[in-house]
Amino acid sequence: xxxxxxxxxxxxxxxxxxxxxxxxxxxxxxxxxxxxxxxxxxxxxxxxxxxxxxxxxxxxxxxxxxxxxxxxxxxxxxxxxxxxxxxxxxxxxxxxxxxxxxxxxxxxxxxxxxxxxxxxxxxxxxxxxxxxxxxxxxxxxxxxxxxxxxxxxxxxxxxxxxxxxxxxxxxxxxxxxxxxxxxxxxxxxxxxxxxxxxxxxxxxxxxxxxxxxxxxxxx
Amino acid sequence: xxxxxxxxxxxxxxxxxxxxxxxxxxxxxxxxxxxxxxxxxxxxxxxxxxxxxxxxxxxxxxxxxxxxxxxxxxxxxxxxxxxxxxxxxxxxxxxxxxxxxxxxxxxxxxxxxxxxxxxxxxxxxxxxxxxxxxxxxxxxxxxxxxxxxxxxxxxxxxxxxxxxxxxxxxxxxxxxxxxxxxxxxxxxxxxxxxxxxxxxxxxxxxxxxxxxxxxxxxx
DNA sequence: AGCCATTCTTAAAAGATTTTCAGGTTCACG
DNA sequence: CGTGAACCTGAAAATCTTTTAAGAATGGCT
Numbered sequence: 478x479x480x481x482x483x484x485x486x487x488x489x490x491x492x493x494x495x496x497x498x499x500x501x502x503x504x505x506x507x508x509x510x511x512x513x514x515x516x517x518x519x520x521x522x523x524x525x526x527x528x529x530x531x532x533x534x535x536x537x538x539x540x541x542x543x544x545x546x547x548x549x550x551x552x553x554x555x556x557x558x559x560x561x562x563x564x565x566x567x568x569x570x571x572x573x574x575x576x577x578x579x580x581x582x583x584x585x586x587x588x589x590x591x592x593x594x595x596x597x598x599x600x601x602x603x604x605x606x607x608x609x610x611x612x613x614x615x616x617x618x619x620x621x622x623x624x625x626x627x628x629x630x631x632x633x634x635x636x637x638x639x640x641x642x643x644x645x646x647x648x649x650x651x652x653x654x655x656x657x658x659x660x661x662x663x664x665x666x667x668x669x670x671x672x673x674x675x676x677x678x679x680x681x682x683x684x685x686x687x688x689x690x691x692x693x694x695x696x
Numbered sequence: 697x698x699x700x701x702x703x704x705x706x707x708x709x710x711x712x713x714x715x716x717x718x719x720x721x722x723x724x725x726x727x728x729x730x731x732x733x734x735x736x737x738x739x740x741x742x743x744x745x746x747x748x749x750x751x752x753x754x755x756x757x758x759x760x761x762x763x764x765x766x767x768x769x770x771x772x773x774x775x776x777x778x779x780x781x782x783x784x785x786x787x788x789x790x791x792x793x794x795x796x797x798x799x800x801x802x803x804x805x806x807x808x809x810x811x812x813x814x815x816x817x818x819x820x821x822x823x824x825x826x827x828x829x830x831x832x833x834x835x836x837x838x839x840x841x842x843x844x845x846x847x848x849x850x851x852x853x854x855x856x857x858x859x860x861x862x863x864x865x866x867x868x869x870x871x872x873x874x875x876x877x878x879x880x881x882x883x884x885x886x887x888x889x890x891x892x893x894x895x896x897x898x899x900x901x902x903x904x905x906x907x908x909x910x911x912x913x914x915x
Numbered sequence: 916a917g918c919c920a921t922t923c924t925t926a927a928a929a930g931a932t933t934t935t936c937a938g939g940t941t942c943a944c945g
Numbered sequence: 946c947g948t949g950a951a952c953c954t955g956a957a958a959a960t961c962t963t964t965t966a967a968g969a970a971t972g973g974c975t
Binding site for chain 2: 551561564565568569571572573574581583584586587588590591594595602613614616629
């Protein structure tokens with residue numbers, strides 16, 4: 478389970494990162510709005526813990542930006558501001574939970590568990606990786622805000638990679654999934670080439686890494 | 697939107713019922729565990745507001761009973777107990793939110809809105825109607841256990857009907873959704889015919905009803 | 916460097932889907 | 946009952962997707 482912590486205070490950020498890590502969560506800790514934007518654009522998170530007072534902007538603004546862009550990860554707001562109006566504003570902007578500072582770490586954990594439990598009953602239908610967003614329900618693909626038209630085989634292939642981002646997938650594993658019984662063809666090569674020409678435009682490093690003799694990997 | 701309020705204090709219960717009703721929610725107010733059980737067994741609610749101290753039992757016990765039975769309506773716990781341990785216990789038993797008394801009504805509303813919003817983003821991925829099952833994620837259709845192969849246009853057309861089962865859909869509405877800008881063709885006729893031959897096999901009454909001069913309806 | 920196996924790319928054939936079109940059927944209304 | 950508009954259906958044409966196949970490029974190895 479991946480958690481993004483957006484917190485500028487050094488002490489608290491460090492504390493959260495360490496505490497959550499010890500509970501077997503994968504934690505990414507950023508201290509600015511800009512870094513938070515980058516982090517979320519890159520991968521999916523299961524929960525976002527968001528402090529409102531950030532050096533380069535308002536957390537609430539960041540939240541409404543995300544919701545507007547279609548990100549619907551559960552957000553837990555962390556804030557010293559305990560004015561009722563602020564809490565209402567936060568919830569109405571799309572926050573899922575609100576924990577006033579100071580709080581006990583155990584209580585934070587309980588809130589995180591609650592949000593995760595809820596999330597797990599909801600099937601994830603949008604997968605994001607780098608600047609690629611795959612909507613399984615809408616069957617659409619976006620490459621940094623631009624819609625990319627993929628045929629159904631192309632989509633299926635990309636879906637396998639997105640579901641296993643970072644992992645190495647062998648040729649036979651992929652082929653068997655998309656073209657069962659059609660080994661000994663070079664279909665996979667052809668479709669990898671097509672995906673690359675459609676997706677690997679103006680990107681720094683390539684999206685798909687070839688592992689000679691083994692298979693491929695979405696980096 | 698239907699809300700179940702479980703609250704034994706006369707004054708507070710009345711206040712909540714009236715306040716929420718004025719916000720256009722349908723409210724059912726009960727004062728005991730027993731009534732709450734009955735109410736939930738009878739119909740679905742979109743949100744449950746649960747007070748912990750009840751005359752005939754503990755609210756937390758009721759909650760764990762529900763979760764055990766598979767009810768996963770969002771539950772907002774309302775409680776004077778503000779000990780951290782109690783809040784943690786409530787959340788871990790399956791509550792989605794915790795509002796300590798006393799609270800402002802506006803804040804309660806914000807929490808309710810947040811819970812409802814989250815609920816609505818939970819997308820249904822399998823739609824069933826009569827003996828037709830449509831899996832939006834898997835992009836598959838089953839007609840009483842038998843898989844039916846549909847092309848993507850056929851699937852899109854069926855999806856519109858399944859999403860609006862029973863409702864009358866005008867020709868222009870459907871056409872505009874699937875073939876934007878391609879009015880004045882008889883594509884809809886052609887595809888309705890195809891869907892019918894694929895789906896209306898050995899069924900009693902037909903699946904699609906034609907409303908002459910208007911459109912169609914999934915019955 | 917030179918070789919070989921693997922992977923990449925391109926083009927064209929094969930296959931499937933979508934669209935068009937024309938003739939047939941049904942239904943409401945006079 | 947005849948008429949016309951609306952709807953249905955089958956089949957051909959156009960388009961798009963998938964597959965096949967063959968030469969080019971690449972990378973590891975001696």
